[in-house]
Amino acid sequence: MEGPYFFIIPSIASIPVNPLLLFLLLIGAVISSPIALAEHPKKLIFAVDLIRHGDRTPIIEIPKAPHHWPEGLGQLTPLGMHQEYNLGEKFHHRYIDQEKLLSRVYQPGTLYVRSTDVDRTLMSAECVLMGLYPPGTGPFLHPAFLMNWFALPYGFQPIPIHTAPQDHDALLIPRHSTEEIKQSIEAIPECQEKEKELQPHFAAWSEATGLSIHDLLDVERLGDALHIYQLKHIAMPKGLSNADVNTILKADEIIFKQSIASVQGSGENLLSEISHRLEQAAEKKYSLKYALYSAHDANIMSLLTTMGASIKEIPHYASDLNIALYEKENHHFEVQITLNDHPVQLKGRMSGTCSLQQFLALASTSKSL
Numbered sequence: 001m002e003g004p005y006f007f008i009i010p011s012i013a014s015i016p017v018n019p020l021l022l023f024l025l026l027i028g029a030v031i032s033s034p035i036a037l038a039e040h041p042k043k044l045i046f047a048v049d050l051i052r053h054g055d056r057t058p059i060i061e062i063p064k065a066p067h068h069w070p071e072g073l074g075q076l077t078p079l080g081m082h083q084e085y086n087l088g089e090k091f092h093h094r095y096i097d098q099e100k101l102l103s104r105v106y107q108p109g110t111l112y113v114r115s116t117d118v119d120r121t122l123m124s125a126e127c128v129l130m131g132l133y134p135p136g137t138g139p140f141l142h143p144a145f146l147m148n149w150f151a152l153p154y155g156f157q158p159i160p161i162h163t164a165p166q167d168h169d170a171l172l173i174p175r176h177s178t179e180e181i182k183q184s185i186e187a188i189p190e191c192q193e194k195e196k197e198l199q200p201h202f203a204a205w206s207e208a209t210g211l212s213i214h215d216l217l218d219v220e221r222l223g224d225a226l227h228i229y230q231l232k233h234i235a236m237p238k239g240l241s242n243a244d245v246n247t248i249l250k251a252d253e254i255i256f257k258q259s260i261a262s263v264q265g266s267g268e269n270l271l272s273e274i275s276h277r278l279e280q281a282a283e284k285k286y287s288l289k290y291a292l293y294s295a296h297d298a299n300i301m302s303l304l305t306t307m308g309a310s311i312k313e314i315p316h317y318a319s320d321l322n323i324a325l326y327e328k329e330n331h332h333f334e335v336q337i338t339l340n341d342h343p344v345q346l347k348g349r350m351s352g353t354c355s356l357q358q359f360l361a362l363a364s365t366s367k368s369l
Helices: 019-032 078-098 119-132 178-186 189-209 216-231 242-262 268-282 297-306 356-368
Strands: 043-052 111-115 290-295 320-327 333-339 353-355
Touching: 043 078, 043 268, 043 297, 078 119, 111 119, 119 290, 178 189, 178 216, 178 242, 189 216, 189 242, 216 242, 242 297, 268 290, 268 297, 268 320, 268 356, 290 297, 297 320, 333 356, 353 356
Parallel strands: 043 290, 111 290
Antiparallel strands: 043 320, 320 333, 333 353
C-alpha cells in the first residue's frame, strides 16, 4: 500500500548506554581521524601544470613518402584530443575530488589558462578543461528556478584561454632565430662530431626523401616526421634503409636535447612567473589557485633545464610537469615538483621537494645567470 509512512524513534535518553563501550567508540573515532593519523598535515594551496600537447601530425611533409593527414600538418589528432581529455579527468580527480583545491562549479578568478598561439596547444587546453570541468557542470540559464535549463547545450562550461601572438610571446616562445639556434648547436663539440659523422649521408637522404638536408636542423626536422611515421605504422621512404631511419631518429633526439640545453634563457621567464605566483599564493594575496600552461616538449625541457634538473628523455605527448605548493604547520610551505607523477631531482637535492624559500632562491639564481 502506497502512502506516508511513520516511524517511531525512541528517545536517546531511553536507550541504556554502556560507559565502556562509549569510551571505546570515542577513542576509535579519534584514532581514525585524519588529523590524528597525519602528525603534520599539509594542504595544497596552489598548483601549476605545464603540459605538452597531445598526439599530432608531422610539422613537415616528406615529398617522396606522402601521406594524407586529414587534420593538416602540425595538428592535434583525435588520439591527441583523447589524451588531453584524460589528463583533464586526472586533474579533476586531483584538484576537485582529492585536494579540494578547486570548487566543483567553475569560479572565475581561481583558474588561469595560458597557451602558445598554436592550434594543437590551444585545442589541447580546451580538451583538458573539458575533462577538468566536464559537460553538466556549466551554469544554469535560470538559476533562480528549480529547472535544468543550462546556459549552453549539455551543460558545457566555457573557460577563458589566454594566449599571445608567437612574435610577442616572451613567456612560452622566447625569441631565438633559427640562425641563433643553429649557431648554438654548431658550437657544441658533440654536435660538431655528429655533423661530421652524418654529413656523408645528407645527399642520399635528400634524394630518398625529397627534402633538402644540409645541416643538423634539417636532420632534426626529418627525424621528427619519421618518428610520427613510425608511431602510426606508415611506410618509410623507400630510399631509406632501416639503419638510415634509426640513425636519423637517434640523431634527432641528440640534436633536439642539445638545442634546448644550448639556448640560454628559454625557461627563465616562465620560472619567474611561476615563482611569483607561488609567493603570492603563500601570502594569500589573491584568489587564484591554479595555473595551466599548454605548450610543447621544448617548454617542459627548458623549464627543467632552468631549474637544473637533468633531462633523461623527451617528454611524451600529454606530459605534465607539475609544481605544487603545500602549506604545512606553523606557516611553513613546501614545493613538490613532478614530471608525469615522478619526482624531479633539483639542483643539489635528492628529489623534487623543497621549501618555498629554496624554490624562490632557485628561480632568482636562474634569472641572474
